[in-house]
Amino acid sequence: MAQTVRPGPESRLPIWHGYRVWAGIFAVLSAFYAIVFALTETLILPRDIALWSLCNALPHTAFAVPLVDRLAPRLPDQSPLAALVTSALAVMAYALTAYCGTVFLLAATGGVRTDGILVRFFSGPALPWQMFQGSAYGCLAIMSGLWLDARRQLLALEANQSPEPQRPQRWLVKTTDGIIPVDPADIVRIEAAGEYSRLVLPGQTIMSRIGMRECEERLASYPFLRAHRSHLVHNDAIIRAEPAGNGRLQLTLRNGDQVITSRDGARLVRERAI
Structure with a gap:
């Protein structure tokens, strides 16, 4: 009970x-x-x-x-x-x-008084x-x-x-061709591309008009980690992490991509491991 x-x-x-x-x-x-x-x-x-x-x-x-x-x-x-x-x-x-x-x-x-307090x-x-x-x-x-x-x-x-506020099911991404709805759960990783950012999905890559910092802020409620200063990686997309020397890790993602983390990124991966 x-x-x-x-x-x-x-x-x-x-x-x-x-x-x-x-x-x-x-x-x-x-x-x-x-x-x-x-x-x-x-x-x-x-x-x-x-x-x-x-x-x-x-x-x-x-x-x-x-x-x-x-x-x-x-x-x-x-x-x-x-x-x-x-x-x-x-x-x-x-x-x-x-x-x-x-x-x-x-x-x-x-x-x-003369004889004290009465x-x-x-x-x-x-x-x-x-x-x-x-x-x-x-x-x-x-x-x-x-x-x-x-x-x-x-x-x-x-x-x-009280129920937690529901996260939006779709993220409206500003691209050079307009606005495209994207489900954050489908994003494998986000890569910096100058002042823009490149969203990598299974079988598709979208160039967003916002930078990495803004992407990270908007995805704060989703399970993304900053693997490198130029890479945001979805936790669920990581299928393997192997040592890459100098305290770094090599992440293998579900779409076959491989990302080398920074030492800080490797620390974040190890902290989230059980």
Whole structure:
């Protein structure tokens, strides 16, 4: 039975590794907190609204990065129970660290007094609310990471399964007498002829008006090799290759022609041999 092999976590790139994306999330979250504080707090200065919003948004954004980019893509490789336990512990850790980060940022921006930075932890309903929103953000971050990883895997699968573009069955060759359709599979070899090139087919030779370099570029998707600077040879046309001295090879082709390769051409032939 065929088994689908899933890439390991170490082979995956971060999903949201763009700074602009995270900066946008930070800006949106800051704006959200600013609206909440403006609607719920009375007698508050605009400066304090902006400061409180930044102190709340920054820890939640910063600590969400490892959940989305690192933890979530690794969860599908675990068993369901292990993934659930890992997610729960990660959400708890995220909520706690984001809460502590918010507290200390508020303390640090509140001004340094003579006795040092004054840290005041949340009390009353503010504390459970902070933990609740931290847990909600943590769950959202993990779900976003799972969705993005699944989407990336799906795109990669579609890219691998997409059919290769079909090569043209006929190659329109410019000659001195006009344009002649030629099947590249029928070409035995192509030989340089000054600024032109000579296409050798079984029982026929066609003089093309384009040079060897352009021929090689147009036939890049076909199994031709540069046997010599003046010869392109079709792989399927080679029936025998024999040493010709100085690291070169003598190729015998299916139409009876023989071509002496350069040393680089001989190396290409040997690389393609199994």
